Amino acid sequence: MASGAERKALRKLQPGLPAAWYRDPAHHDRELEAFWYSGWIAAIREEEIAAAGDWRVVRVGTQSIVLARGEDGALRAFHNTCRHRGSILCTKESGRFERNRIVCPYHSWTYDLEGTLIATPRRMETPDFDKADFPLHTVAVDSWGGFVFVRLEGKRKLELGGMPDRFRNHRFHNLRIGKRIVADVKANWKLLAENFSECFHCPPVHPELCRVVTAYREAGAWGLRGAETIPEYKAGARTLTPDGSARIPPFKGLGAKDRETLYVPWMLPPNLFLNVQPDYVNSHMMFPTGPESVRIVYDWLFEPAHMPRGKDLNHYTALWERTNAQDARNCEWQQQGLQSRAFLHGVYVPQEFDCHRFARWIRKGLRRAPAD
Ligand code: FES
Ligand SMILES: [Fe+2]
CATH class of the missing domain: 3.90.380.10 (Naphthalene 1,2-dioxygenase Alpha Subunit; Chain A, domain 1)
Incomplete structure (x- = not known):
């Protein structure tokens, strides 16, 4: 090549x-x-999610991935899928999460920019529910030269030859x-x-x-x-x-x-x-x-x-x-x-x-x- x-x-x-x-x-x-x-797949340029709460969706094959900039400035990537019953979270291509919250458009389960589930409005309580059991599924992310890369599975580090x-x-x-x-x-x-x-x-x-x-x-x-x-x-x-x-x-x-x-x-x-x-x-x-x-x-x-x-x-x-x-x-x-x-x-x-x-x-x- x-x-x-x-x-x-x-x-x-x-x-x-x-x-x-x-x-x-x-x-x-x-x-x-x-x-x-x-x-590792090149996904976006870093400048596309420059500020905390900025997000962008990319599709790799059948998979929809959300890339977002955290409040700590770090890049993170998640499967664009809610842990409740699987709705996509981001329905557009890009934007900024209001109040740095990721809110599912179906029943409003709400995550922070690290993918932690923080609210499940109107859910009737049961003793077996623990928010910690339902973080967003993460995707590995790394960057070089202003290019942001994602990797859905596997453990290999980013290799750039x-x-x-x-x-x-x-x-x-x-x-x-x-x-x-x-x-x-x-x-x-x-x-x-x-x-x-x-x-x-x-x-x-x-x-x-x-x-x-x-x-x-x-x-x-x-x-x-x-x-x-x-x-x-x-x-x-x-x-x-x-x-x-x-x-x-x-x-x-x-x-x-x-x-x-x-x-x-x-x-x-x-x-x-x-x-x-x-x-x-x-x-x-x-x-x-x-x-x-x-x-x-x-x-x-x-x-x-x-x-x-x-x-x-x-x-x-x-x-x-x-x-x-x-x-x-x-x-x-x-x-x-x-x-x-x-x-x-x-x-x-x-x-x-x-x-x-x-x-x-x-x-x-x-x-x-x-x-x-
Ligand atoms: S599918 Fe996301 S809150 Fe129900
Ligand atoms: Fe050519």
């Missing part, structure tokens, strides 16, 4: 994952267990959202991950991106064949915008090499994809909504001191907005083609080495999963 691992072309063709894995509901359930319910090291000087935790786009895409989540993992598709699909990242005209083979005949970026380009021009300075703290590296793609499977430029980040948080659909939250992140506005903001969002839409459209077309009864699996060509790596990660994760 585009995760800082070695770029090395495959020496022979490799088979893709079975086509049925991209559409079969029973298989999708296995993947939810293996990757989405037992691993080489990401914190690679982007230490970018200081992602300082960045704030300048623009957000939420898109529902009719494609299996793995297609989006594979799409992010290769640039074989760049020349036909992303002419605008190839104008700035000139290396991508070589369809993912640049840097793999030795002596390069074309430069990596358009001459004079400073960042990834339609013409390569910058209107804000690079992130404070970046060294010369990072300032000249106009683009670093990074994927933290299963659901966080980063397009990192010297002066902004375009992040994708992906959530499966079914075997053949995902919701993607695209954010454009900037240093608050240099937050672009109006036309400047459009200048900074235009290229990835276009490119992300192209990718989503192609993944939808691929999802349609994968319905064919004649198509059993695809094939990875040499420069799709990161798709192959992802496919191996999927197979390994499924082997680890509890049996059906």
Whole structure:
């Protein structure tokens, strides 16, 4: 995956994952267990719940999770399910809990921001009732770089691979959202991950991106064949915008090499994809909504001191907005083609080495999963 691992072309063709894995509901359930319910999932940006009592709901597979900021400033996450008889607690996407109380909309059982049950109005007393028996079910939560992660089950700590090291000087935790786009895409989540993992598709699909990242005209083979005949970026380009021009300075703290590296793609499977430029980040948080659909939250992140506005903001969002839409459209077309009864699996060509790596990660994760 585009995760800082070695770029090395495959020496022979490799088979893709079975086509049925991209559409079969029973298989999708296995993947939810293996990757989405037992691993760390990027959920929101910290700034979305900046103050005590702020909350936000995210959906991971069939699960609805409430993330909230406590009175002590800590991040907490709960299943969005009341301990009385199971109603959801938060019926909207986000808000602030009045008086820092979580009140169920059904019979008004009331919890504090730590998930402790503190009131059950109008309930007739019985000797066997103890509020302490009914706290909200918690979900593990952690954060890095301003991204908040949740994990529904399991004990593993948040593992970020080489990401914190690679982007230490970018200081992602300082960045704030300048623009957000939420898109529902009719494609299996793995297609989006594979799409992010290769640039074989760049020349036909992303002419605008190839104008700035000139290396991508070589369809993912640049840097793999030795002596390069074309430069990596358009001459004079400073960042990834339609013409390569910058209107804000690079992130404070970046060294010369990072300032000249106009683009670093990074994927933290299963659901966080980063397009990192010297002066902004375009992040994708992906959530499966079914075997053949995902919701993607695209954010454009900037240093608050240099937050672009109006036309400047459009200048900074235009290229990835276009490119992300192209990718989503192609993944939808691929999802349609994968319905064919004649198509059993695809094939990875040499420069799709990161798709192959992802496919191996999927197979390994499924082997680890509890049996059906
Ligand atoms: S289901 Fe929540 S109070 Fe009854
Ligand atoms: Fe793409």
